[in-house]
Amino acid sequence: MTELQNATDFRGLNEECGLFGVWGLPEAAQTTFYGMHALQHRGQEGAGxxxxxxxxxxxxxxLGLLSDVFRNPEKIASLKGSSAIGHVRYATAGTHGIENIQPYLVHFNDYQIALAHNGNITNALTLRKQLEDTGSIFQSSSDSEILLHLIRRSHQNSMKEKIAESLRQLHGGFAFLLLTPDALFAALDPHGFRPFCIGKLPGGQYVVASETAALNMTDAEFVRDVQPGELITINDQGMQIDHYTNNVTLNIDAMEYIYFARPDSTIYGVNVHIARKHMGRCLAREQPVSGANIVVGVPNSSLSAAQGYAEEAGLPNEMGLVKNQYIARTFIQPNQDKRERAVRMKLSAIKEVVNGKSIVLVDDSIVRGTTSMYIIHMLKDAGAKEVHVRIASPAFKYPSFYGVDMQTTNELMAANHSLEEMTEMIQADSLAFLSVQGLVDSINLKTPYNGDGLTTAYFDGHYPSPIYDYQSSLQDKVDAGLVNFDPEPIAVMPEIFSIRKGI
Structure with missing residues (x-):
């Protein structure tokens, strides 16, 4: 492991969550509940x-699944009103108590405000220290609460101006929903890391959601994607679109297409299922397997890529693995022990399908390698002759700072081991990944902004925005002589050194 990788091993307050909001609809909480059901895959630790x-x-x-939190119908019935926002939480760090479950609701002497957040504020540590040093008292360990303190301290006249001023102080990847007595506000970071969309119900009411699948669930017609740097106000007068900054690009997180989003969601005009199918086709062209009998996809997020691989390779696409649909997704379990237990509980091999076969096992990603190792062992126990693993994304070599649970290089198998070592560790007969260019071409995002519109930092180390708190921590180690750098890793992530090194 390089000095640079060692230096990036720290924990942040990251989240990958689901948001839903509606304005001007009788029984708004009930509709929000339905919309959040379509987003349950984005967070299973808590809901509100x-x-x-x-x-x-x-x-x-x-705490718990949406159905657990609102098991008693009276809970929904008690949330009266014609507007609502909802949140499902997936915590990747910090504490896991009720104090971090959103939406947050704060009561000031002159107004109330509620907040729901998806993403990660990368300068959160700096802002929190500044706020605490000047008297702010935090009730949670989440970075989301920072925006509420900034709004309260703003001296701008209107709520919209207060929010806009506060958003300009944040860095990182974030989508926010804010509910006040007078309006619903939706805001997206200047790089558009998180998916965020607006729909309209048959009665003309606007809804806002993390994915278009939630619009479909509530019978809302898609209107538009929220664009980077936008602050949208929805109230009794309708919808108004403003920009709190004009310094914007589009860098949607590629992991949305690879893993997080539902296959029936469309993000910036690209359907997730179709994108994943294209990834599988491209993977088959780049990394063919000689002598294979069947293709088996790891359910459920890899099934689209497996279909594409099988069609391109001219091989049968078989159901060699069955998933227990009542088990939570392993990647978004909060710790390694729970991830391993979930793997053992959720998948089983069909012996009659895989016995004696040379299998192309298509998966969407390898992060820590634990899941792959268990699946390969399971298939070979069921009689598989060979298991050739093909990953429909590039190798994860760099941590995420924008809201995905890959915060340290210690957790990333590809950051610490060669391809040969990884193959041996997961006990595969062969292992290969989709190229970064293959990923970009498969998604084929059409955007009026410069670039390809994607964040591929996990694979190539090119972070679209500076990682401020990380940068300060890292530079302190440099100044103290604890860390040395060679030119190559500095060139890979130039933004990290942009302020204090002058590069």
Whole structure:
């Protein structure tokens, strides 16, 4: 491991969550509940809803799945009002208590405000210290709460101006929903890391959601994607679109297409299932397997890529693995022990399908390698002759700072081992990954912004925005003589050194 990789091993307050909001609809909380069901895959640790009843905000939140938190129908019925926002949480760091479950609801002496957040504020440590040093008292360990403190401290006249001023102080990847007695606000970071879209219900009411699948669930017609740097106001007068900054690009997180988003969602005009199928086709061209009998996809997020691989390779696409649909996704379990237990509980091999076969096993990614190792062992126990692993994404070599649970290079198998070592560790007969260019071409995002519109930092180290708190921590180690750098890794991530090194 390089000195640079060692220096990046720290924990942040990251999240990858789901948001839903609606304005001007009777029984808004019930519709929000339905919309959040379509987003449950984005977070399974906790859920909450805040409603607006004639200017008074009401809240219910709890730990667990949405169906657990709102198991009692009276909980939804108590959230009266014609507007609401909801949140499902996936915590990747920090504490996992009720205090971090959103939406947050705060009561000031002159107004109430609720907040739901998806993403990660990369300068959170700096901002939090500044706020605490000047008297702010935080109730949670999440970076999301910072925006509420900034809004309260703003001296701007209107709520919209307060929010805009506060957003300009944040860096990183974030989508926010804010509910006040008078309006619903939606904001996206200047790089558009997180998916965010707006729909309209048959009655003309606007809804905002993390994915278009939630629009479909609530019978809302897609209107538009929220664009980078936008602050959108929805109230009784309709929808107004403003920009809190004009310094924008589009760098949607490639992991949305690879893993996180539902296959029936469309992000910036690209359907997720079709993108994944193209990834599989490209993978078959780049990394063919000689003598294979069948293609088996790891359910569920890899099935689209497996279909594409099989069609391109001219091989049968078989159901060699069956998933217990009532088990949570392993990647978004909060710790390694729970991930390993979930793998053993959720998958089983069909012996009659895989016995004696040379298998192309298509998966969407390898992060820590634990899941792949268990699946290969399972297939070979069921009689598979060979298991050739093909990954429909590039190798994860760099940590994420924008809201995905890959925060340290210690966790990333490809950052610490060669391809040969990885192959041996997971006990595969061969292992190969999709190229970065193959990923970009497969998604084929059409964007009016410069570049390809994607964040591929996990694979190539090119971070679209400076990583401020990381940068300060890293530079302190450099100044103290604890870390040395050679030119190559500095060139890979130039933004990290842009301020204090002058590069």
């Amino acid at each position: 809803i805040v409603s607006n009843d004639n200017g008074r905000l009401w809240q219910h939140r709890g």
